[in-house]
Amino acid sequence: MSNPSLLILPGDGIGPEVMAQVRRIIDWYGDKRGMRFDVSEDLVGGCAYDKHGTPLHDDTMAKAQEVDAVLLGAVGGPKYDKLDFSVKPERGLLRLRKEMDLYANLRPAQCFDALADFSSLKKDVVAGLDIMIIRELTSGVYFGEPRGIVKEGNERVGINTQRYTESEIARVARSAFEMARKRGNKVCSMEKANVMESGILWRDVVQEIHDAEYPDVELSHMYADAGAMQLTRWPKQFDVIVTDNLFGDLLSDLAAMLTGSLGMLPSASLGAPMANGRPKALYEPVHGSAPDIAGQNKANPIACVLSFAMALRYSFDAGDEADRLEKAVEKVLADGVRTADLLGEEGVTPVSTSEMGDAILAAL
Amino acid sequence: MSNPSLLILPGDGIGPEVMAQVRRIIDWYGDKRGMRFDVSEDLVGGCAYDKHGTPLHDDTMAKAQEVDAVLLGAVGGPKYDKLDFSVKPERGLLRLRKEMDLYANLRPAQCFDALADFSSLKKDVVAGLDIMIIRELTSGVYFGEPRGIVKEGNERVGINTQRYTESEIARVARSAFEMARKRGNKVCSMEKANVMESGILWRDVVQEIHDAEYPDVELSHMYADAGAMQLTRWPKQFDVIVTDNLFGDLLSDLAAMLTGSLGMLPSASLGAPMANGRPKALYEPVHGSAPDIAGQNKANPIACVLSFAMALRYSFDAGDEADRLEKAVEKVLADGVRTADLLGEEGVTPVSTSEMGDAILAAL
Ligand SMILES: CC(C)[C@H](C(=O)O)[C@@H](O)C(=O)O
Numbered sequence: 001m002s003n004p005s006l007l008i009l010p011g012d013g014i015g016p017e018v019m020a021q022v023r024r025i026i027d028w029y030g031d032k033r034g035m036r037f038d039v040s041e042d043l044v045g046g047c048a049y050d051k052h053g054t055p056l057h058d059d060t061m062a063k064a065q066e067v068d069a070v071l072l073g074a075v076g077g078p079k080y081d082k083l084d085f086s087v088k089p090e091r092g093l094l095r096l097r098k099e100m101d102l103y104a105n106l107r108p109a110q111c112f113d114a115l116a117d118f119s120s121l122k123k124d125v126v127a128g129l130d131i132m133i134i135r136e137l138t139s140g141v142y143f144g145e146p147r148g149i150v151k152e153g154n155e156r157v158g159i160n161t162q163r164y165t166e167s168e169i170a171r172v173a174r175s176a177f178e179m180a181r182k183r184g185n186k187v188c189s190m191e192k193a194n195v196m197e198s199g200i201l202w203r204d205v206v207q208e209i210h211d212a213e214y215p216d217v218e219l220s221h222m223y224a225d226a227g228a229m230q231l232t233r234w235p236k237q238f239d240v241i242v243t244d245n246l247f248g249d250l251l252s253d254l255a256a257m258l259t260g261s262l263g264m265l266p267s268a269s270l271g272a273p274m275a276n277g278r279p280k281a282l283y284e285p286v287h288g289s290a291p292d293i294a295g296q297n298k299a300n301p302i303a304c305v306l307s308f309a310m311a312l313r314y315s316f317d318a319g320d321e322a323d324r325l326e327k328a329v330e331k332v333l334a335d336g337v338r339t340a341d342l343l344g345e346e347g348v349t350p351v352s353t354s355e356m357g358d359a360i361l362a363a364l
Numbered sequence: 365m366s367n368p369s370l371l372i373l374p375g376d377g378i379g380p381e382v383m384a385q386v387r388r389i390i391d392w393y394g395d396k397r398g399m400r401f402d403v404s405e406d407l408v409g410g411c412a413y414d415k416h417g418t419p420l421h422d423d424t425m426a427k428a429q430e431v432d433a434v435l436l437g438a439v440g441g442p443k444y445d446k447l448d449f450s451v452k453p454e455r456g457l458l459r460l461r462k463e464m465d466l467y468a469n470l471r472p473a474q475c476f477d478a479l480a481d482f483s484s485l486k487k488d489v490v491a492g493l494d495i496m497i498i499r500e501l502t503s504g505v506y507f508g509e510p511r512g513i514v515k516e517g518n519e520r521v522g523i524n525t526q527r528y529t530e531s532e533i534a535r536v537a538r539s540a541f542e543m544a545r546k547r548g549n550k551v552c553s554m555e556k557a558n559v560m561e562s563g564i565l566w567r568d569v570v571q572e573i574h575d576a577e578y579p580d581v582e583l584s585h586m587y588a589d590a591g592a593m594q595l596t597r598w599p600k601q602f603d604v605i606v607t608d609n610l611f612g613d614l615l616s617d618l619a620a621m622l623t624g625s626l627g628m629l630p631s632a633s634l635g636a637p638m639a640n641g642r643p644k645a646l647y648e649p650v651h652g653s654a655p656d657i658a659g660q661n662k663a664n665p666i667a668c669v670l671s672f673a674m675a676l677r678y679s680f681d682a683g684d685e686a687d688r689l690e691k692a693v694e695k696v697l698a699d700g701v702r703t704a705d706l707l708g709e710e711g712v713t714p715v716s717t718s719e720m721g722d723a724i725l726a727a728l
């Protein structure tokens with residue numbers, strides 16, 4: 001049997017340097033745990049635009065469709081801010097999500113004990129926090145038609161369409177209920193059913209799937225604005241949150257910030273099972289390309305490393321190996337090893353990106 | 365000359381009891397400061413539905429168009445949750461906003477010194493916080509067409525339309541720049557121009573209005589997801605935030621929760637000037653109808669009282685009288701007077717809704 005395949009897309013900004021640490025960890029798994037991967041690497045985002053005039057070349061898209069999992073670093077940078085909408089770095093990422101049909105975006109917001117002081121929230125509000133946001137990723141206002149800027153009379157008008165089908169809602173709801181069963185067995189679904197019909201359908205379908213297939217899971221519904229409030233007030237009330245693409249964008253970033261450690265948070269974007277039973281999958285850190293510190297060997301590689309841990313768990317059925325990697329990261333943090341973004345406390349030594357990689361490898 | 369006119373719409377839940385305290389304060393201004401208002405009262409929300417089968421009767425709508433300012437309590441409650449979308453309590457409020465064309469929703473997020481400990485955020489993050497969110501209130505996905513739930517094949521599809529015209533963006537941008545000039549002279553505009561064309565137009569028009577009419581104001585742009593993060597991380601970086609209807613809904617609730625005192629926060633919704641020069645205006649607390657504590661004389665009336673202070677400032681050109689009322693509220697808080705929602709500290713006495721009214725009147 002051939003090795004499982006990984007496509008690595010380091011992308012822009014700090015993407016390449018954090019991904020370099022992940023490659024060392026992938027090698028470690030090959031050497032020490034006998035888990036070998038066929039790894040290929042390609043371009044996405046601004047660097048792909050620089051080379052091909054498009055943020056995602058068709059060949060890269062084709063490769064992404066064939067591999068067992070894609071690992072992505074980050075895309076974007078000020079250099080590309082003025083590009084036309086259609087070729088901006090983000091379009092590369094959005095095309096991957098859409099064409100691979102990665103409808104369930106898993107965004108854990110976990111507060112690491114060693115970093116609880118680092119949050120802008122009070123320690124008792126965030127210590128031990130462990131919630132999972134499941135964001136719909138292939139539909140909604142991100143992809144709905146019609147869209148664009150049109151002329152009406154002598155005015156420009158900007159238009160986007162929020163559009164959800166019943167089956168799009170149903171499948172991400174199932175992802176959330178399945179996830180809840182492996183965790184605290186609680187799902188909170190968020191929308192604006194009080195002002196949007198698409199929110200009414202969202203609420204109804206989530207409730208129907210619950211009643212028919214997951215009556216054992218505790219389900220509640222919350223308006224997204226109240227959700228933003230409750231996440232800020234007392235986030236530990238939540239276990240799994242399921243929400244649409246746009247609300248999920250804001251709410252998962254908010255939840256990430258609660259933990260005080262954005263540089264720590266991974267994500268998985270999963271689609272339907274392929275012929276080999278593995279889901280289509282893309283793994284990426286929640287943080288962006290951080291152009292201000294790119295190339296300085298300063299960035300925190302942990303979010304990217306933990307994204308690979310999610311790949312081990314969700315693509316390669318190696319939950320125990322994922323645990324091993326997560327424990328190694330926890331140990332390194334408990335030992336006080338910190339990249340520059342995690343400073344602000346006393347008695348800790350700042351390390352570089354590659355030194356953080358060294359420390360994680362040593363802990364493994 | 366006749367007195368300025370006020371239409372009071374107490375609404376549902378705790379609306380009537382908090383509004384009762386405002387009426388006492390209105391009377392105080394008549395008796396003690398010679399500021400008399402012609403006050404009428406009517407129904408909105410669930411109570412209007414109970415009586416008329418609609419959350420806002422046409423006669424009430426007509427009255428709202430004629431008065432100098434509307435004061436609203438809150439709408440909604442579990443009793444009305446199963447009502448059809450078209451007659452839900454919220455529709456009454458949304459109709460007022462739309463037909464009065466109240467395009468600029470001013471939502472101050474201020475942290476009262478006496479309450480800084482009450483936030484879920486660390487004291488140094490929120491103490492002294494004073495930001496103003498200006499939310500577009502009459503357009504966007506709240507009102508865009510087409511909308512609804514339609515059948516496609518054998519599936520239901522939920523549709524809403526985000527739609528902004530250039531002039532809709534321009535006028536609320538002007539409100540934000542005008543406001544900034546009276547404050548810290550800084551505006552941050554938030555959208556998702558990286559994924560939505562309506563966001564691109566938003567960003568472009570805000571920039572154009574800035575360059576042409578307000579070059580003296582410092583302007584920045586931020587993606588709304590990053591905005592949610594930054595509001596959580598270090599909210600004091602902001603002065604005025606301007607954003608669309610839906611993002612404004614989430615971000616202003618988030619900002620409100622930062623202060624730890626939702627029961628304290630007022631809002632003003634302003635439209636174009638009427639013949640007498642006053643803007644069309646509706647004032648309402650940010651909090652909801654809190655059905656769980658309705659009718660128990662427990663609710664905090666301060667948000668509603670401070671909404672009347674905003675009316676004094678923005679509708680009746682009486683900034684000094686607004687200051688007087690705000691100072692009275694501050695004094696009461698500094699004295700340790702607290703309604704039940706503001707407890708959790710030691711050495712404070714919980715008071716009822718009407719006792720809080722007494723205390724504010726005494727401080728005046
Ligand atoms: C980069 C951008 C297109 C993207 C999004 O809006 O989805 C990002 O914010 C995210 O959350 O992954």
Ligand SMILES: CC(C)[C@H](C(=O)O)[C@@H](O)C(=O)O
Pocket residue numbers: 194195225454457458613
């Ligand atoms: C009650 C509801 C319709 C309303 C909104 O979504 O605008 C509320 O959340 C608000 O922010 O005033």
